[in-house]
Amino acid sequence: MTPGDAQQRWQTSRAPLGDRSAYKKVWELQSQDMDVAALAVAGHTDEATLELTARGTIDMLKSTVGVGANDVILEIGCGIGRVGLPLSKECLHWVGTDISSGMLRHAAERLKDRRNTTLVELSTVGLQEFPLDSFDLVYCTIVFMHLLEWDRYRYVEEAFRILRPGGRCYVDNFTVDTDTGWKIFMESYSYPIDRRPAHISMSSSREELRTYLTRAGFADVRVHDLANGLIAATGTKPPA
Amino acid sequence: MSTPGDSDTRLAALQAELQSVKRREAEYRVKMIQEFLDRGERNSYLHVLREECAALIKREQEASADLEILTRKLEDAEARIASLTAELERARAPKSKWGAKPAEVPAPTAPVPGAPFTYYLHTSPFRVYRDSAFTLRGWAWPVDGRKVTAIRVDVDGRTYAGKLGLPEPEVVAHYGLQPENPQPGFEITIETPAGRHSFSLEAQLGGSEWRSIMRTTIWCEPRAK
Numbered sequence: 001m002t003p004g005d006a007q008q009r010w011q012t013s014r015a016p017l018g019d020r021s022a023y024k025k026v027w028e029l030q031s032q033d034m035d036v037a038a039l040a041v042a043g044h045t046d047e048a049t050l051e052l053t054a055r056g057t058i059d060m061l062k063s064t065v066g067v068g069a070n071d072v073i074l075e076i077g078c079g080i081g082r083v084g085l086p087l088s089k090e091c092l093h094w095v096g097t098d099i100s101s102g103m104l105r106h107a108a109e110r111l112k113d114r115r116n117t118t119l120v121e122l123s124t125v126g127l128q129e130f131p132l133d134s135f136d137l138v139y140c141t142i143v144f145m146h147l148l149e150w151d152r153y154r155y156v157e158e159a160f161r162i163l164r165p166g167g168r169c170y171v172d173n174f175t176v177d178t179d180t181g182w183k184i185f186m187e188s189y190s191y192p193i194d195r196r197p198a199h200i201s202m203s204s205s206r207e208e209l210r211t212y213l214t215r216a217g218f219a220d221v222r223v224h225d226l227a228n229g230l231i232a233a234t235g236t237k238p239p240a
Numbered sequence: 241m242s243t244p245g246d247s248d249t250r251l252a253a254l255q256a257e258l259q260s261v262k263r264r265e266a267e268y269r270v271k272m273i274q275e276f277l278d279r280g281e282r283n284s285y286l287h288v289l290r291e292e293c294a295a296l297i298k299r300e301q302e303a304s305a306d307l308e309i310l311t312r313k314l315e316d317a318e319a320r321i322a323s324l325t326a327e328l329e330r331a332r333a334p335k336s337k338w339g340a341k342p343a344e345v346p347a348p349t350a351p352v353p354g355a356p357f358t359y360y361l362h363t364s365p366f367r368v369y370r371d372s373a374f375t376l377r378g379w380a381w382p383v384d385g386r387k388v389t390a391i392r393v394d395v396d397g398r399t400y401a402g403k404l405g406l407p408e409p410e411v412v413a414h415y416g417l418q419p420e421n422p423q424p425g426f427e428i429t430i431e432t433p434a435g436r437h438s439f440s441l442e443a444q445l446g447g448s449e450w451r452s453i454m455r456t457t458i459w460c461e462p463r464a465k
Contacts, residue, residue, distance in 0.1 A: 070259070070266045072273070092263065093270040120277060131276050134269050164269070 006035035006045060014197035021148060023099045023125065026198045031102025034080070034109075040199070041079035041103070041142070054083045056228060057141050058090070064224050064234050065168040067091060071136040074162065076127070076155050077143035078119070081107030088114045091137075097122050097129070125151045127158035133240075134162050139170035145184075145201040149208070156212040163237040169218060172232040173204035180229020209233035308366040314436075315457055356383040357443065357453045358415070365439060369432040369460040379408045379424040380453050382445060387420035390444035393428045395458075396437045402428030432460040 015026045030040035038045045042053060061067050071091040078084050078096030080103055088094040088111070095118045096111075098104050104119045111117045120129050125147075138159040144152050152171070159169045174181040181203060188200050206223045210233055213221045218235025226232055359380035376393060391402040406425030418424065428441075440455040 070262045072266050072269050092266045095273065118274065118277070129277065130273065134273050136266065 006033075006039055009033070009036050014199070017196040017198055017200065019198040020200075021151075022198070023147075023151075026146075027098070027100035028102050030199070031100050031106065034106050037080050037103055037106050038082075042082055050080075050082050051086065054086050057083045058087050060141075060172075060226050060228070060232065061087075061137075061139060061170060064222075064226075064232055065137060065139070065170045068136065072134065073137045073139070074127075074130070074135045074159075076138065076140035076159070078107060079103045081110045081117075081119075083141065084117060085110055085114065088117045092116065093118070095120060095130075095135070097127065099124070125154050127155070127162055130162045132161050133164045135167055136164065137168050137170070138163055141170070141172050144171060144173040144204055144209075146199045152204070152208075153212045153215070156216045156218075160216040160218060160237055165237055165239045167237045168234060169213065169237070170232055170234050171209060171212070172226065172230045173209065174201065174229070175205060175231045176203050178225070178229050178231075181231075204231070206231055206233075304364070304366065307368065311366055311456060311459075318457065357381065357451075358383060359441075359453050360411075361441075361454075365441075365456060365458060367458075369458060370463050372432060372462060373429055374432050375427060375429045376402075376441070377425075377427045379406075379411050379426065380441075380443060381418050381421040381424045382443070382451070385418055385420055386445045387447075388424070388443045388445060389447045391426045391428060392442050392444075392450075393430050394438070394440040394442060395430055395432075400428055400430045402426050432458070432462075434460050434462055436460075 009032065015022070015029055019026055027040070031037040035045045038050065042050055044050065044053075058067065067073070067087070067090055069091065072093045072095075073087065073091050074095040074097060075084060075087075076097055078098050079100075081096055084094050084096045084107065093116045094114075096104070096107055097120045098107070099122045101121045104121055107119055111119070122129065140155060140159075147155075156169065156171060159171075163169060174184045176182055176185050184201050185203060188196070188202070191197070191200065209231065210221055210223050213233050213235040216235075217238070219238040221233065221235040224232045224234065357380050359378060361376060361378035363375060363377045365374075365376060380391075381388060388404065391404045392399045393402065394400075404426050405423045406427060407423045408425040411424060412422070436457055436459050438455065439458045441453040442450050443453055444450050
């Protein structure tokens with residue numbers, strides 16, 4: 001099967017814009033096989049590139065919120081476990097969550113040798129599957145662009161709940177005031193108006209991300225300009 | 241006396257101990273999460289919230305029932321106070337030289353005569369009134385089928401006219417059509433100043449006489465600003 005085939009199958013697996021809130025349906029459609037799933041969540045299919053981009057994400061996490069050997073970490077929207085595979089080698093335990101069982105099936109295959117990992121299918125938007133005060137770090141990368149604003153905030157609120165006091169939160173998105181962000185914006189702009197897919201990328205502003213974290217109760221909220229042209233907001237759950 | 245070497249050794253030992261504690265604590269949390277997931281409590285947080293919500297609704301219902309019972313008791317107590325006061329006034333009345341003068345009982349406000357009504361109130365008046373106004377909604381018709389021509393609420397002698405003739409299709413479907421009152425619904429907005437007040441829901445029959453549908457006392461306690 002060639003990458004061209006996967007591109008074709010990905011094109012036909014897209015749900016219409018009106019289904020944007022039906023995340024489970026949208027992402028189950030795009031997880032029919034590993035190549036389509038990889039294209040949908042990472043934009044490429046080869047393992048070496050997946051590993052390289054995952055390393056980049058881990059570097060960003062290290063430079064913004066830090067990653068410790070004793071950290072219990074949760075990723076919101078882990079997809080095929082792109083980041084989880086290398087990150088699980090640098091922490092005590094990594095929990096990957098996704099709303100698509102199909103994505104998690106591919107992640108399970110990739111992570112089968114990593115014993116300190118757990119994969120959990122989310123029943124809906126939120127992290128209700130987890131108890132409070134459990135994690136040292138909750139992060140969400142390359143996901144907010146596919147969510148509506150209210151759902152972005154829901155995840156930030158839930159991250160606050162499940163983090164232990166002193167735990168760190170990281171979320172990112174693209175913003176239109178950088179060259180990279182503008183390029184992503186123009187890619188979405190180029191869609192014919194009646195063919196915009198449900199997962200079409202939508203930007204965040206710095207103030208939007210800062211507001212979510214502040215309103216959720218995080219302390220030491222910061223917005224970072226990342227090396228890859230995205231922006232990230234980070235915060236710390238205050239002591240109880 | 242300790243040497244710098246001793247201090248460094250001690251510091252390293254403490255740091256190792258701290259790392260060990262942190263690791264044990266993190267392992268405990270991983271175990272807790274795993275057990276949480278293993279027990280099938282995937283939606284336990286939502287479930288807990290729903291249970292809390294149901295318990296709050298039940299408590300609210302019980303509180304409303306308690307309030308209604310309390311209101312009834314207060315009504316009985318007020319009636320008894322009125323009766324005892326009247327008896328006391330009669331006993332204190334001065335006697336003339338020709339004998340006991342009959343006690344002058346103050347003329348009560350002309351009561352509105354009652355009449356049997358079938359009625360239902362969508363917004364219960366049995367509550368603690370927290371706002372400055374309250375809208376009573378419901379439906380009513382007299383058992384004898386006479387036409388209801390107006391509706392009002394009397395609060396401490398002040399009357400509030402209501403809007404009559406609102407459709408109640410479910411009532412008509414259940415009881416059958418009362419020809420004189422095809423649309424028995426009503427709506428009345430009253431002011432609810434702080435304190436206890438008498439409350440009487442009244443209907444005018446056939447364009448002339450007013451009849452009481454139900455009466456109670458109400459307690460208004462506005463929210464602190």
